[in-house]
Amino acid sequence: MSFTTPPRPFDVTALTPRLAPLARTATRLHPRPGSPTVHDSSVGGPLLWPADEPWPHCEGPHDASLAEDTPRSAEDIRALRRVRAASAERRLRDRRAPVRTPEEDEVWRRHGGGRPWFEGPVPMLPVAQLYARDVPLPARPAGSDLLQVLWCPCGHGVSEPRTALFWRSAATVTEVLDAPPEPPAIEKDGYLPRPCLLTPEQVTEYPSTMELDEELQDQLSDESRWEAAGAEWDDGEAEDPQDFYFRNLATAPGWKTGGWTFWSLTDPEPRDCPTCGTEEIPLLTIASSEWDDGSVSWRPAEDPADPAQHLPGDPSEPTLVDIRGGYTLQLHVCPASPDHPHLQIME
Structure with missing residues (x-):
């Protein structure tokens, strides 16, 4: 199904026309749980990764x-998520139902205890795969039609997980890696994205308040x-x-490509490329949520207002x-240049 952002409560350019030339297009990805393949644009899905790379x-x-x-393994996290989902569905039908069944308690005992910490290089986790046919990709290199984003299963200071970007032409991948390696442990359950399919939608954005001049x-x-x-x-x-x-x-x-940089924790900072000094532009926003109580006007019309009525x-x-x-x-x-380092901003 498609997802539709409701019209904005007000055309802000009618209030101050000086905002009109600052409008930018962002593409909301609207990830929703599913079973993506290597040929789909996805969050947390399998990657079209060359077997010889x-x-x-x-x-x-x-x-x-x-x-x-x-720290838990990816297998642990998936097993515990299945238990939580089963419990939520059971209790949605009957609030008196047990939080966990004996079988689910056994799964919790087997997978909830954690894993030993790792040393040395650790396999990165797939975060997103975006095909240009589905999603506009800012600053896409010539000859590429696919962006793949991975990150470390461990946090790295204030910038959170260290990310890696790979641009490629999908047509050049003739043999796909069947079983990518997974890290022995993941620092936080929230670093393992649940596989989601995407239903992209373009919306209009304007700068955050802190990026506006004093008059505006x-x-x-x-x-x-x-x-x-x-x-x-x-x-x-x-x-x-x-x-x-x-x-x-x-x-x-929420998850999106393009648009404006979002600032909430800090004042706007320089986004100059460390190699050439060119101002870097927003490529992908990785979000903890699609909206919250303060941004509920962005909730897609197709999503229920009551989260308790939605599964999973x-x-x-x-x-x-x-x-x-x-x-x-x-x-x-x-x-x-796509060869220059990318920047991470946590807000």
């Missing part, structure tokens, strides 16, 4: 003392301008008009990815 490994360092959660910020703060334009900003969640703009009219939440799990958290308890990891690339 080495699988990427992270060289570290991987400090066990910095681990936030109990003042115009957005002026309640009389909102009143004159016939716009309502007090939706019960926003603290002021600027906050309403930030939550509902600027950048879309909360529709706002389809990938089960968790970046530091709910943040995003934004990957930026240099438009001058």
Whole structure:
């Protein structure tokens, strides 16, 4: 099925026309649990990886003392997720049903205890595979039609998991790697994306408040301008008009390509390429959720308002990815050359 972002509560360019030339197109990926193949665009799905090309490994360092959660194998995490999903479905039918059955308790005992920490290079995990036929890919190198994103199963400081990008032409992959290696342990369950298919949708974005000049910020703060334009900003969640703009009219939440950089934790920082100094542009946003209480206006019309009526799990958290308890990891690339290092921004 397709997913449709509701119309924005208000055309903000009617409030301040100076925003019009700042509009950018972002592509919301709308990941939803499924069974992708190597020929699908996906989150957490199998990659069209050449059988004769080495699988990427992270060289570290991987400090066990910095681990936030109990390290588990990918098999452990998948088994425990099946138990949680079965429990949620059972209790949705009958609230008096047991949280776990004896069989599920055994699965928990077998897989919940954790795994030994690893040393040395560790296989990276698939995060996303995006075909250009499905998803617009900013700064796509000539001759490529496929982007593959992987990351380390271990956090690396404030930037979270270390990511790796691979551009390739799908037609050149004649023999696919059948069984990619998996890391012996994953630091957090939220670093293993649940396999999801995508239903991309293009939306219009505007800069975060902190990227606007003082005049535009003042115009957005002026309640009389909102009143004159016939716009309502007090939706019960926003603290002021600027906050309403930030939550509902600027950048879309969730997994997406392109658009504007999202800023919430820090002031905007330089995004200069470390090789050539060109400003890097947003490529892919990896998100912990598709929306939250403050951005519910972005919830697709097809998703239920009550998460309890949706299976499997909360529709706002389809990938089960968790970046530091709910943040995003934004990957930026240099438009001058795909060979230049990409940047990670956690917000």
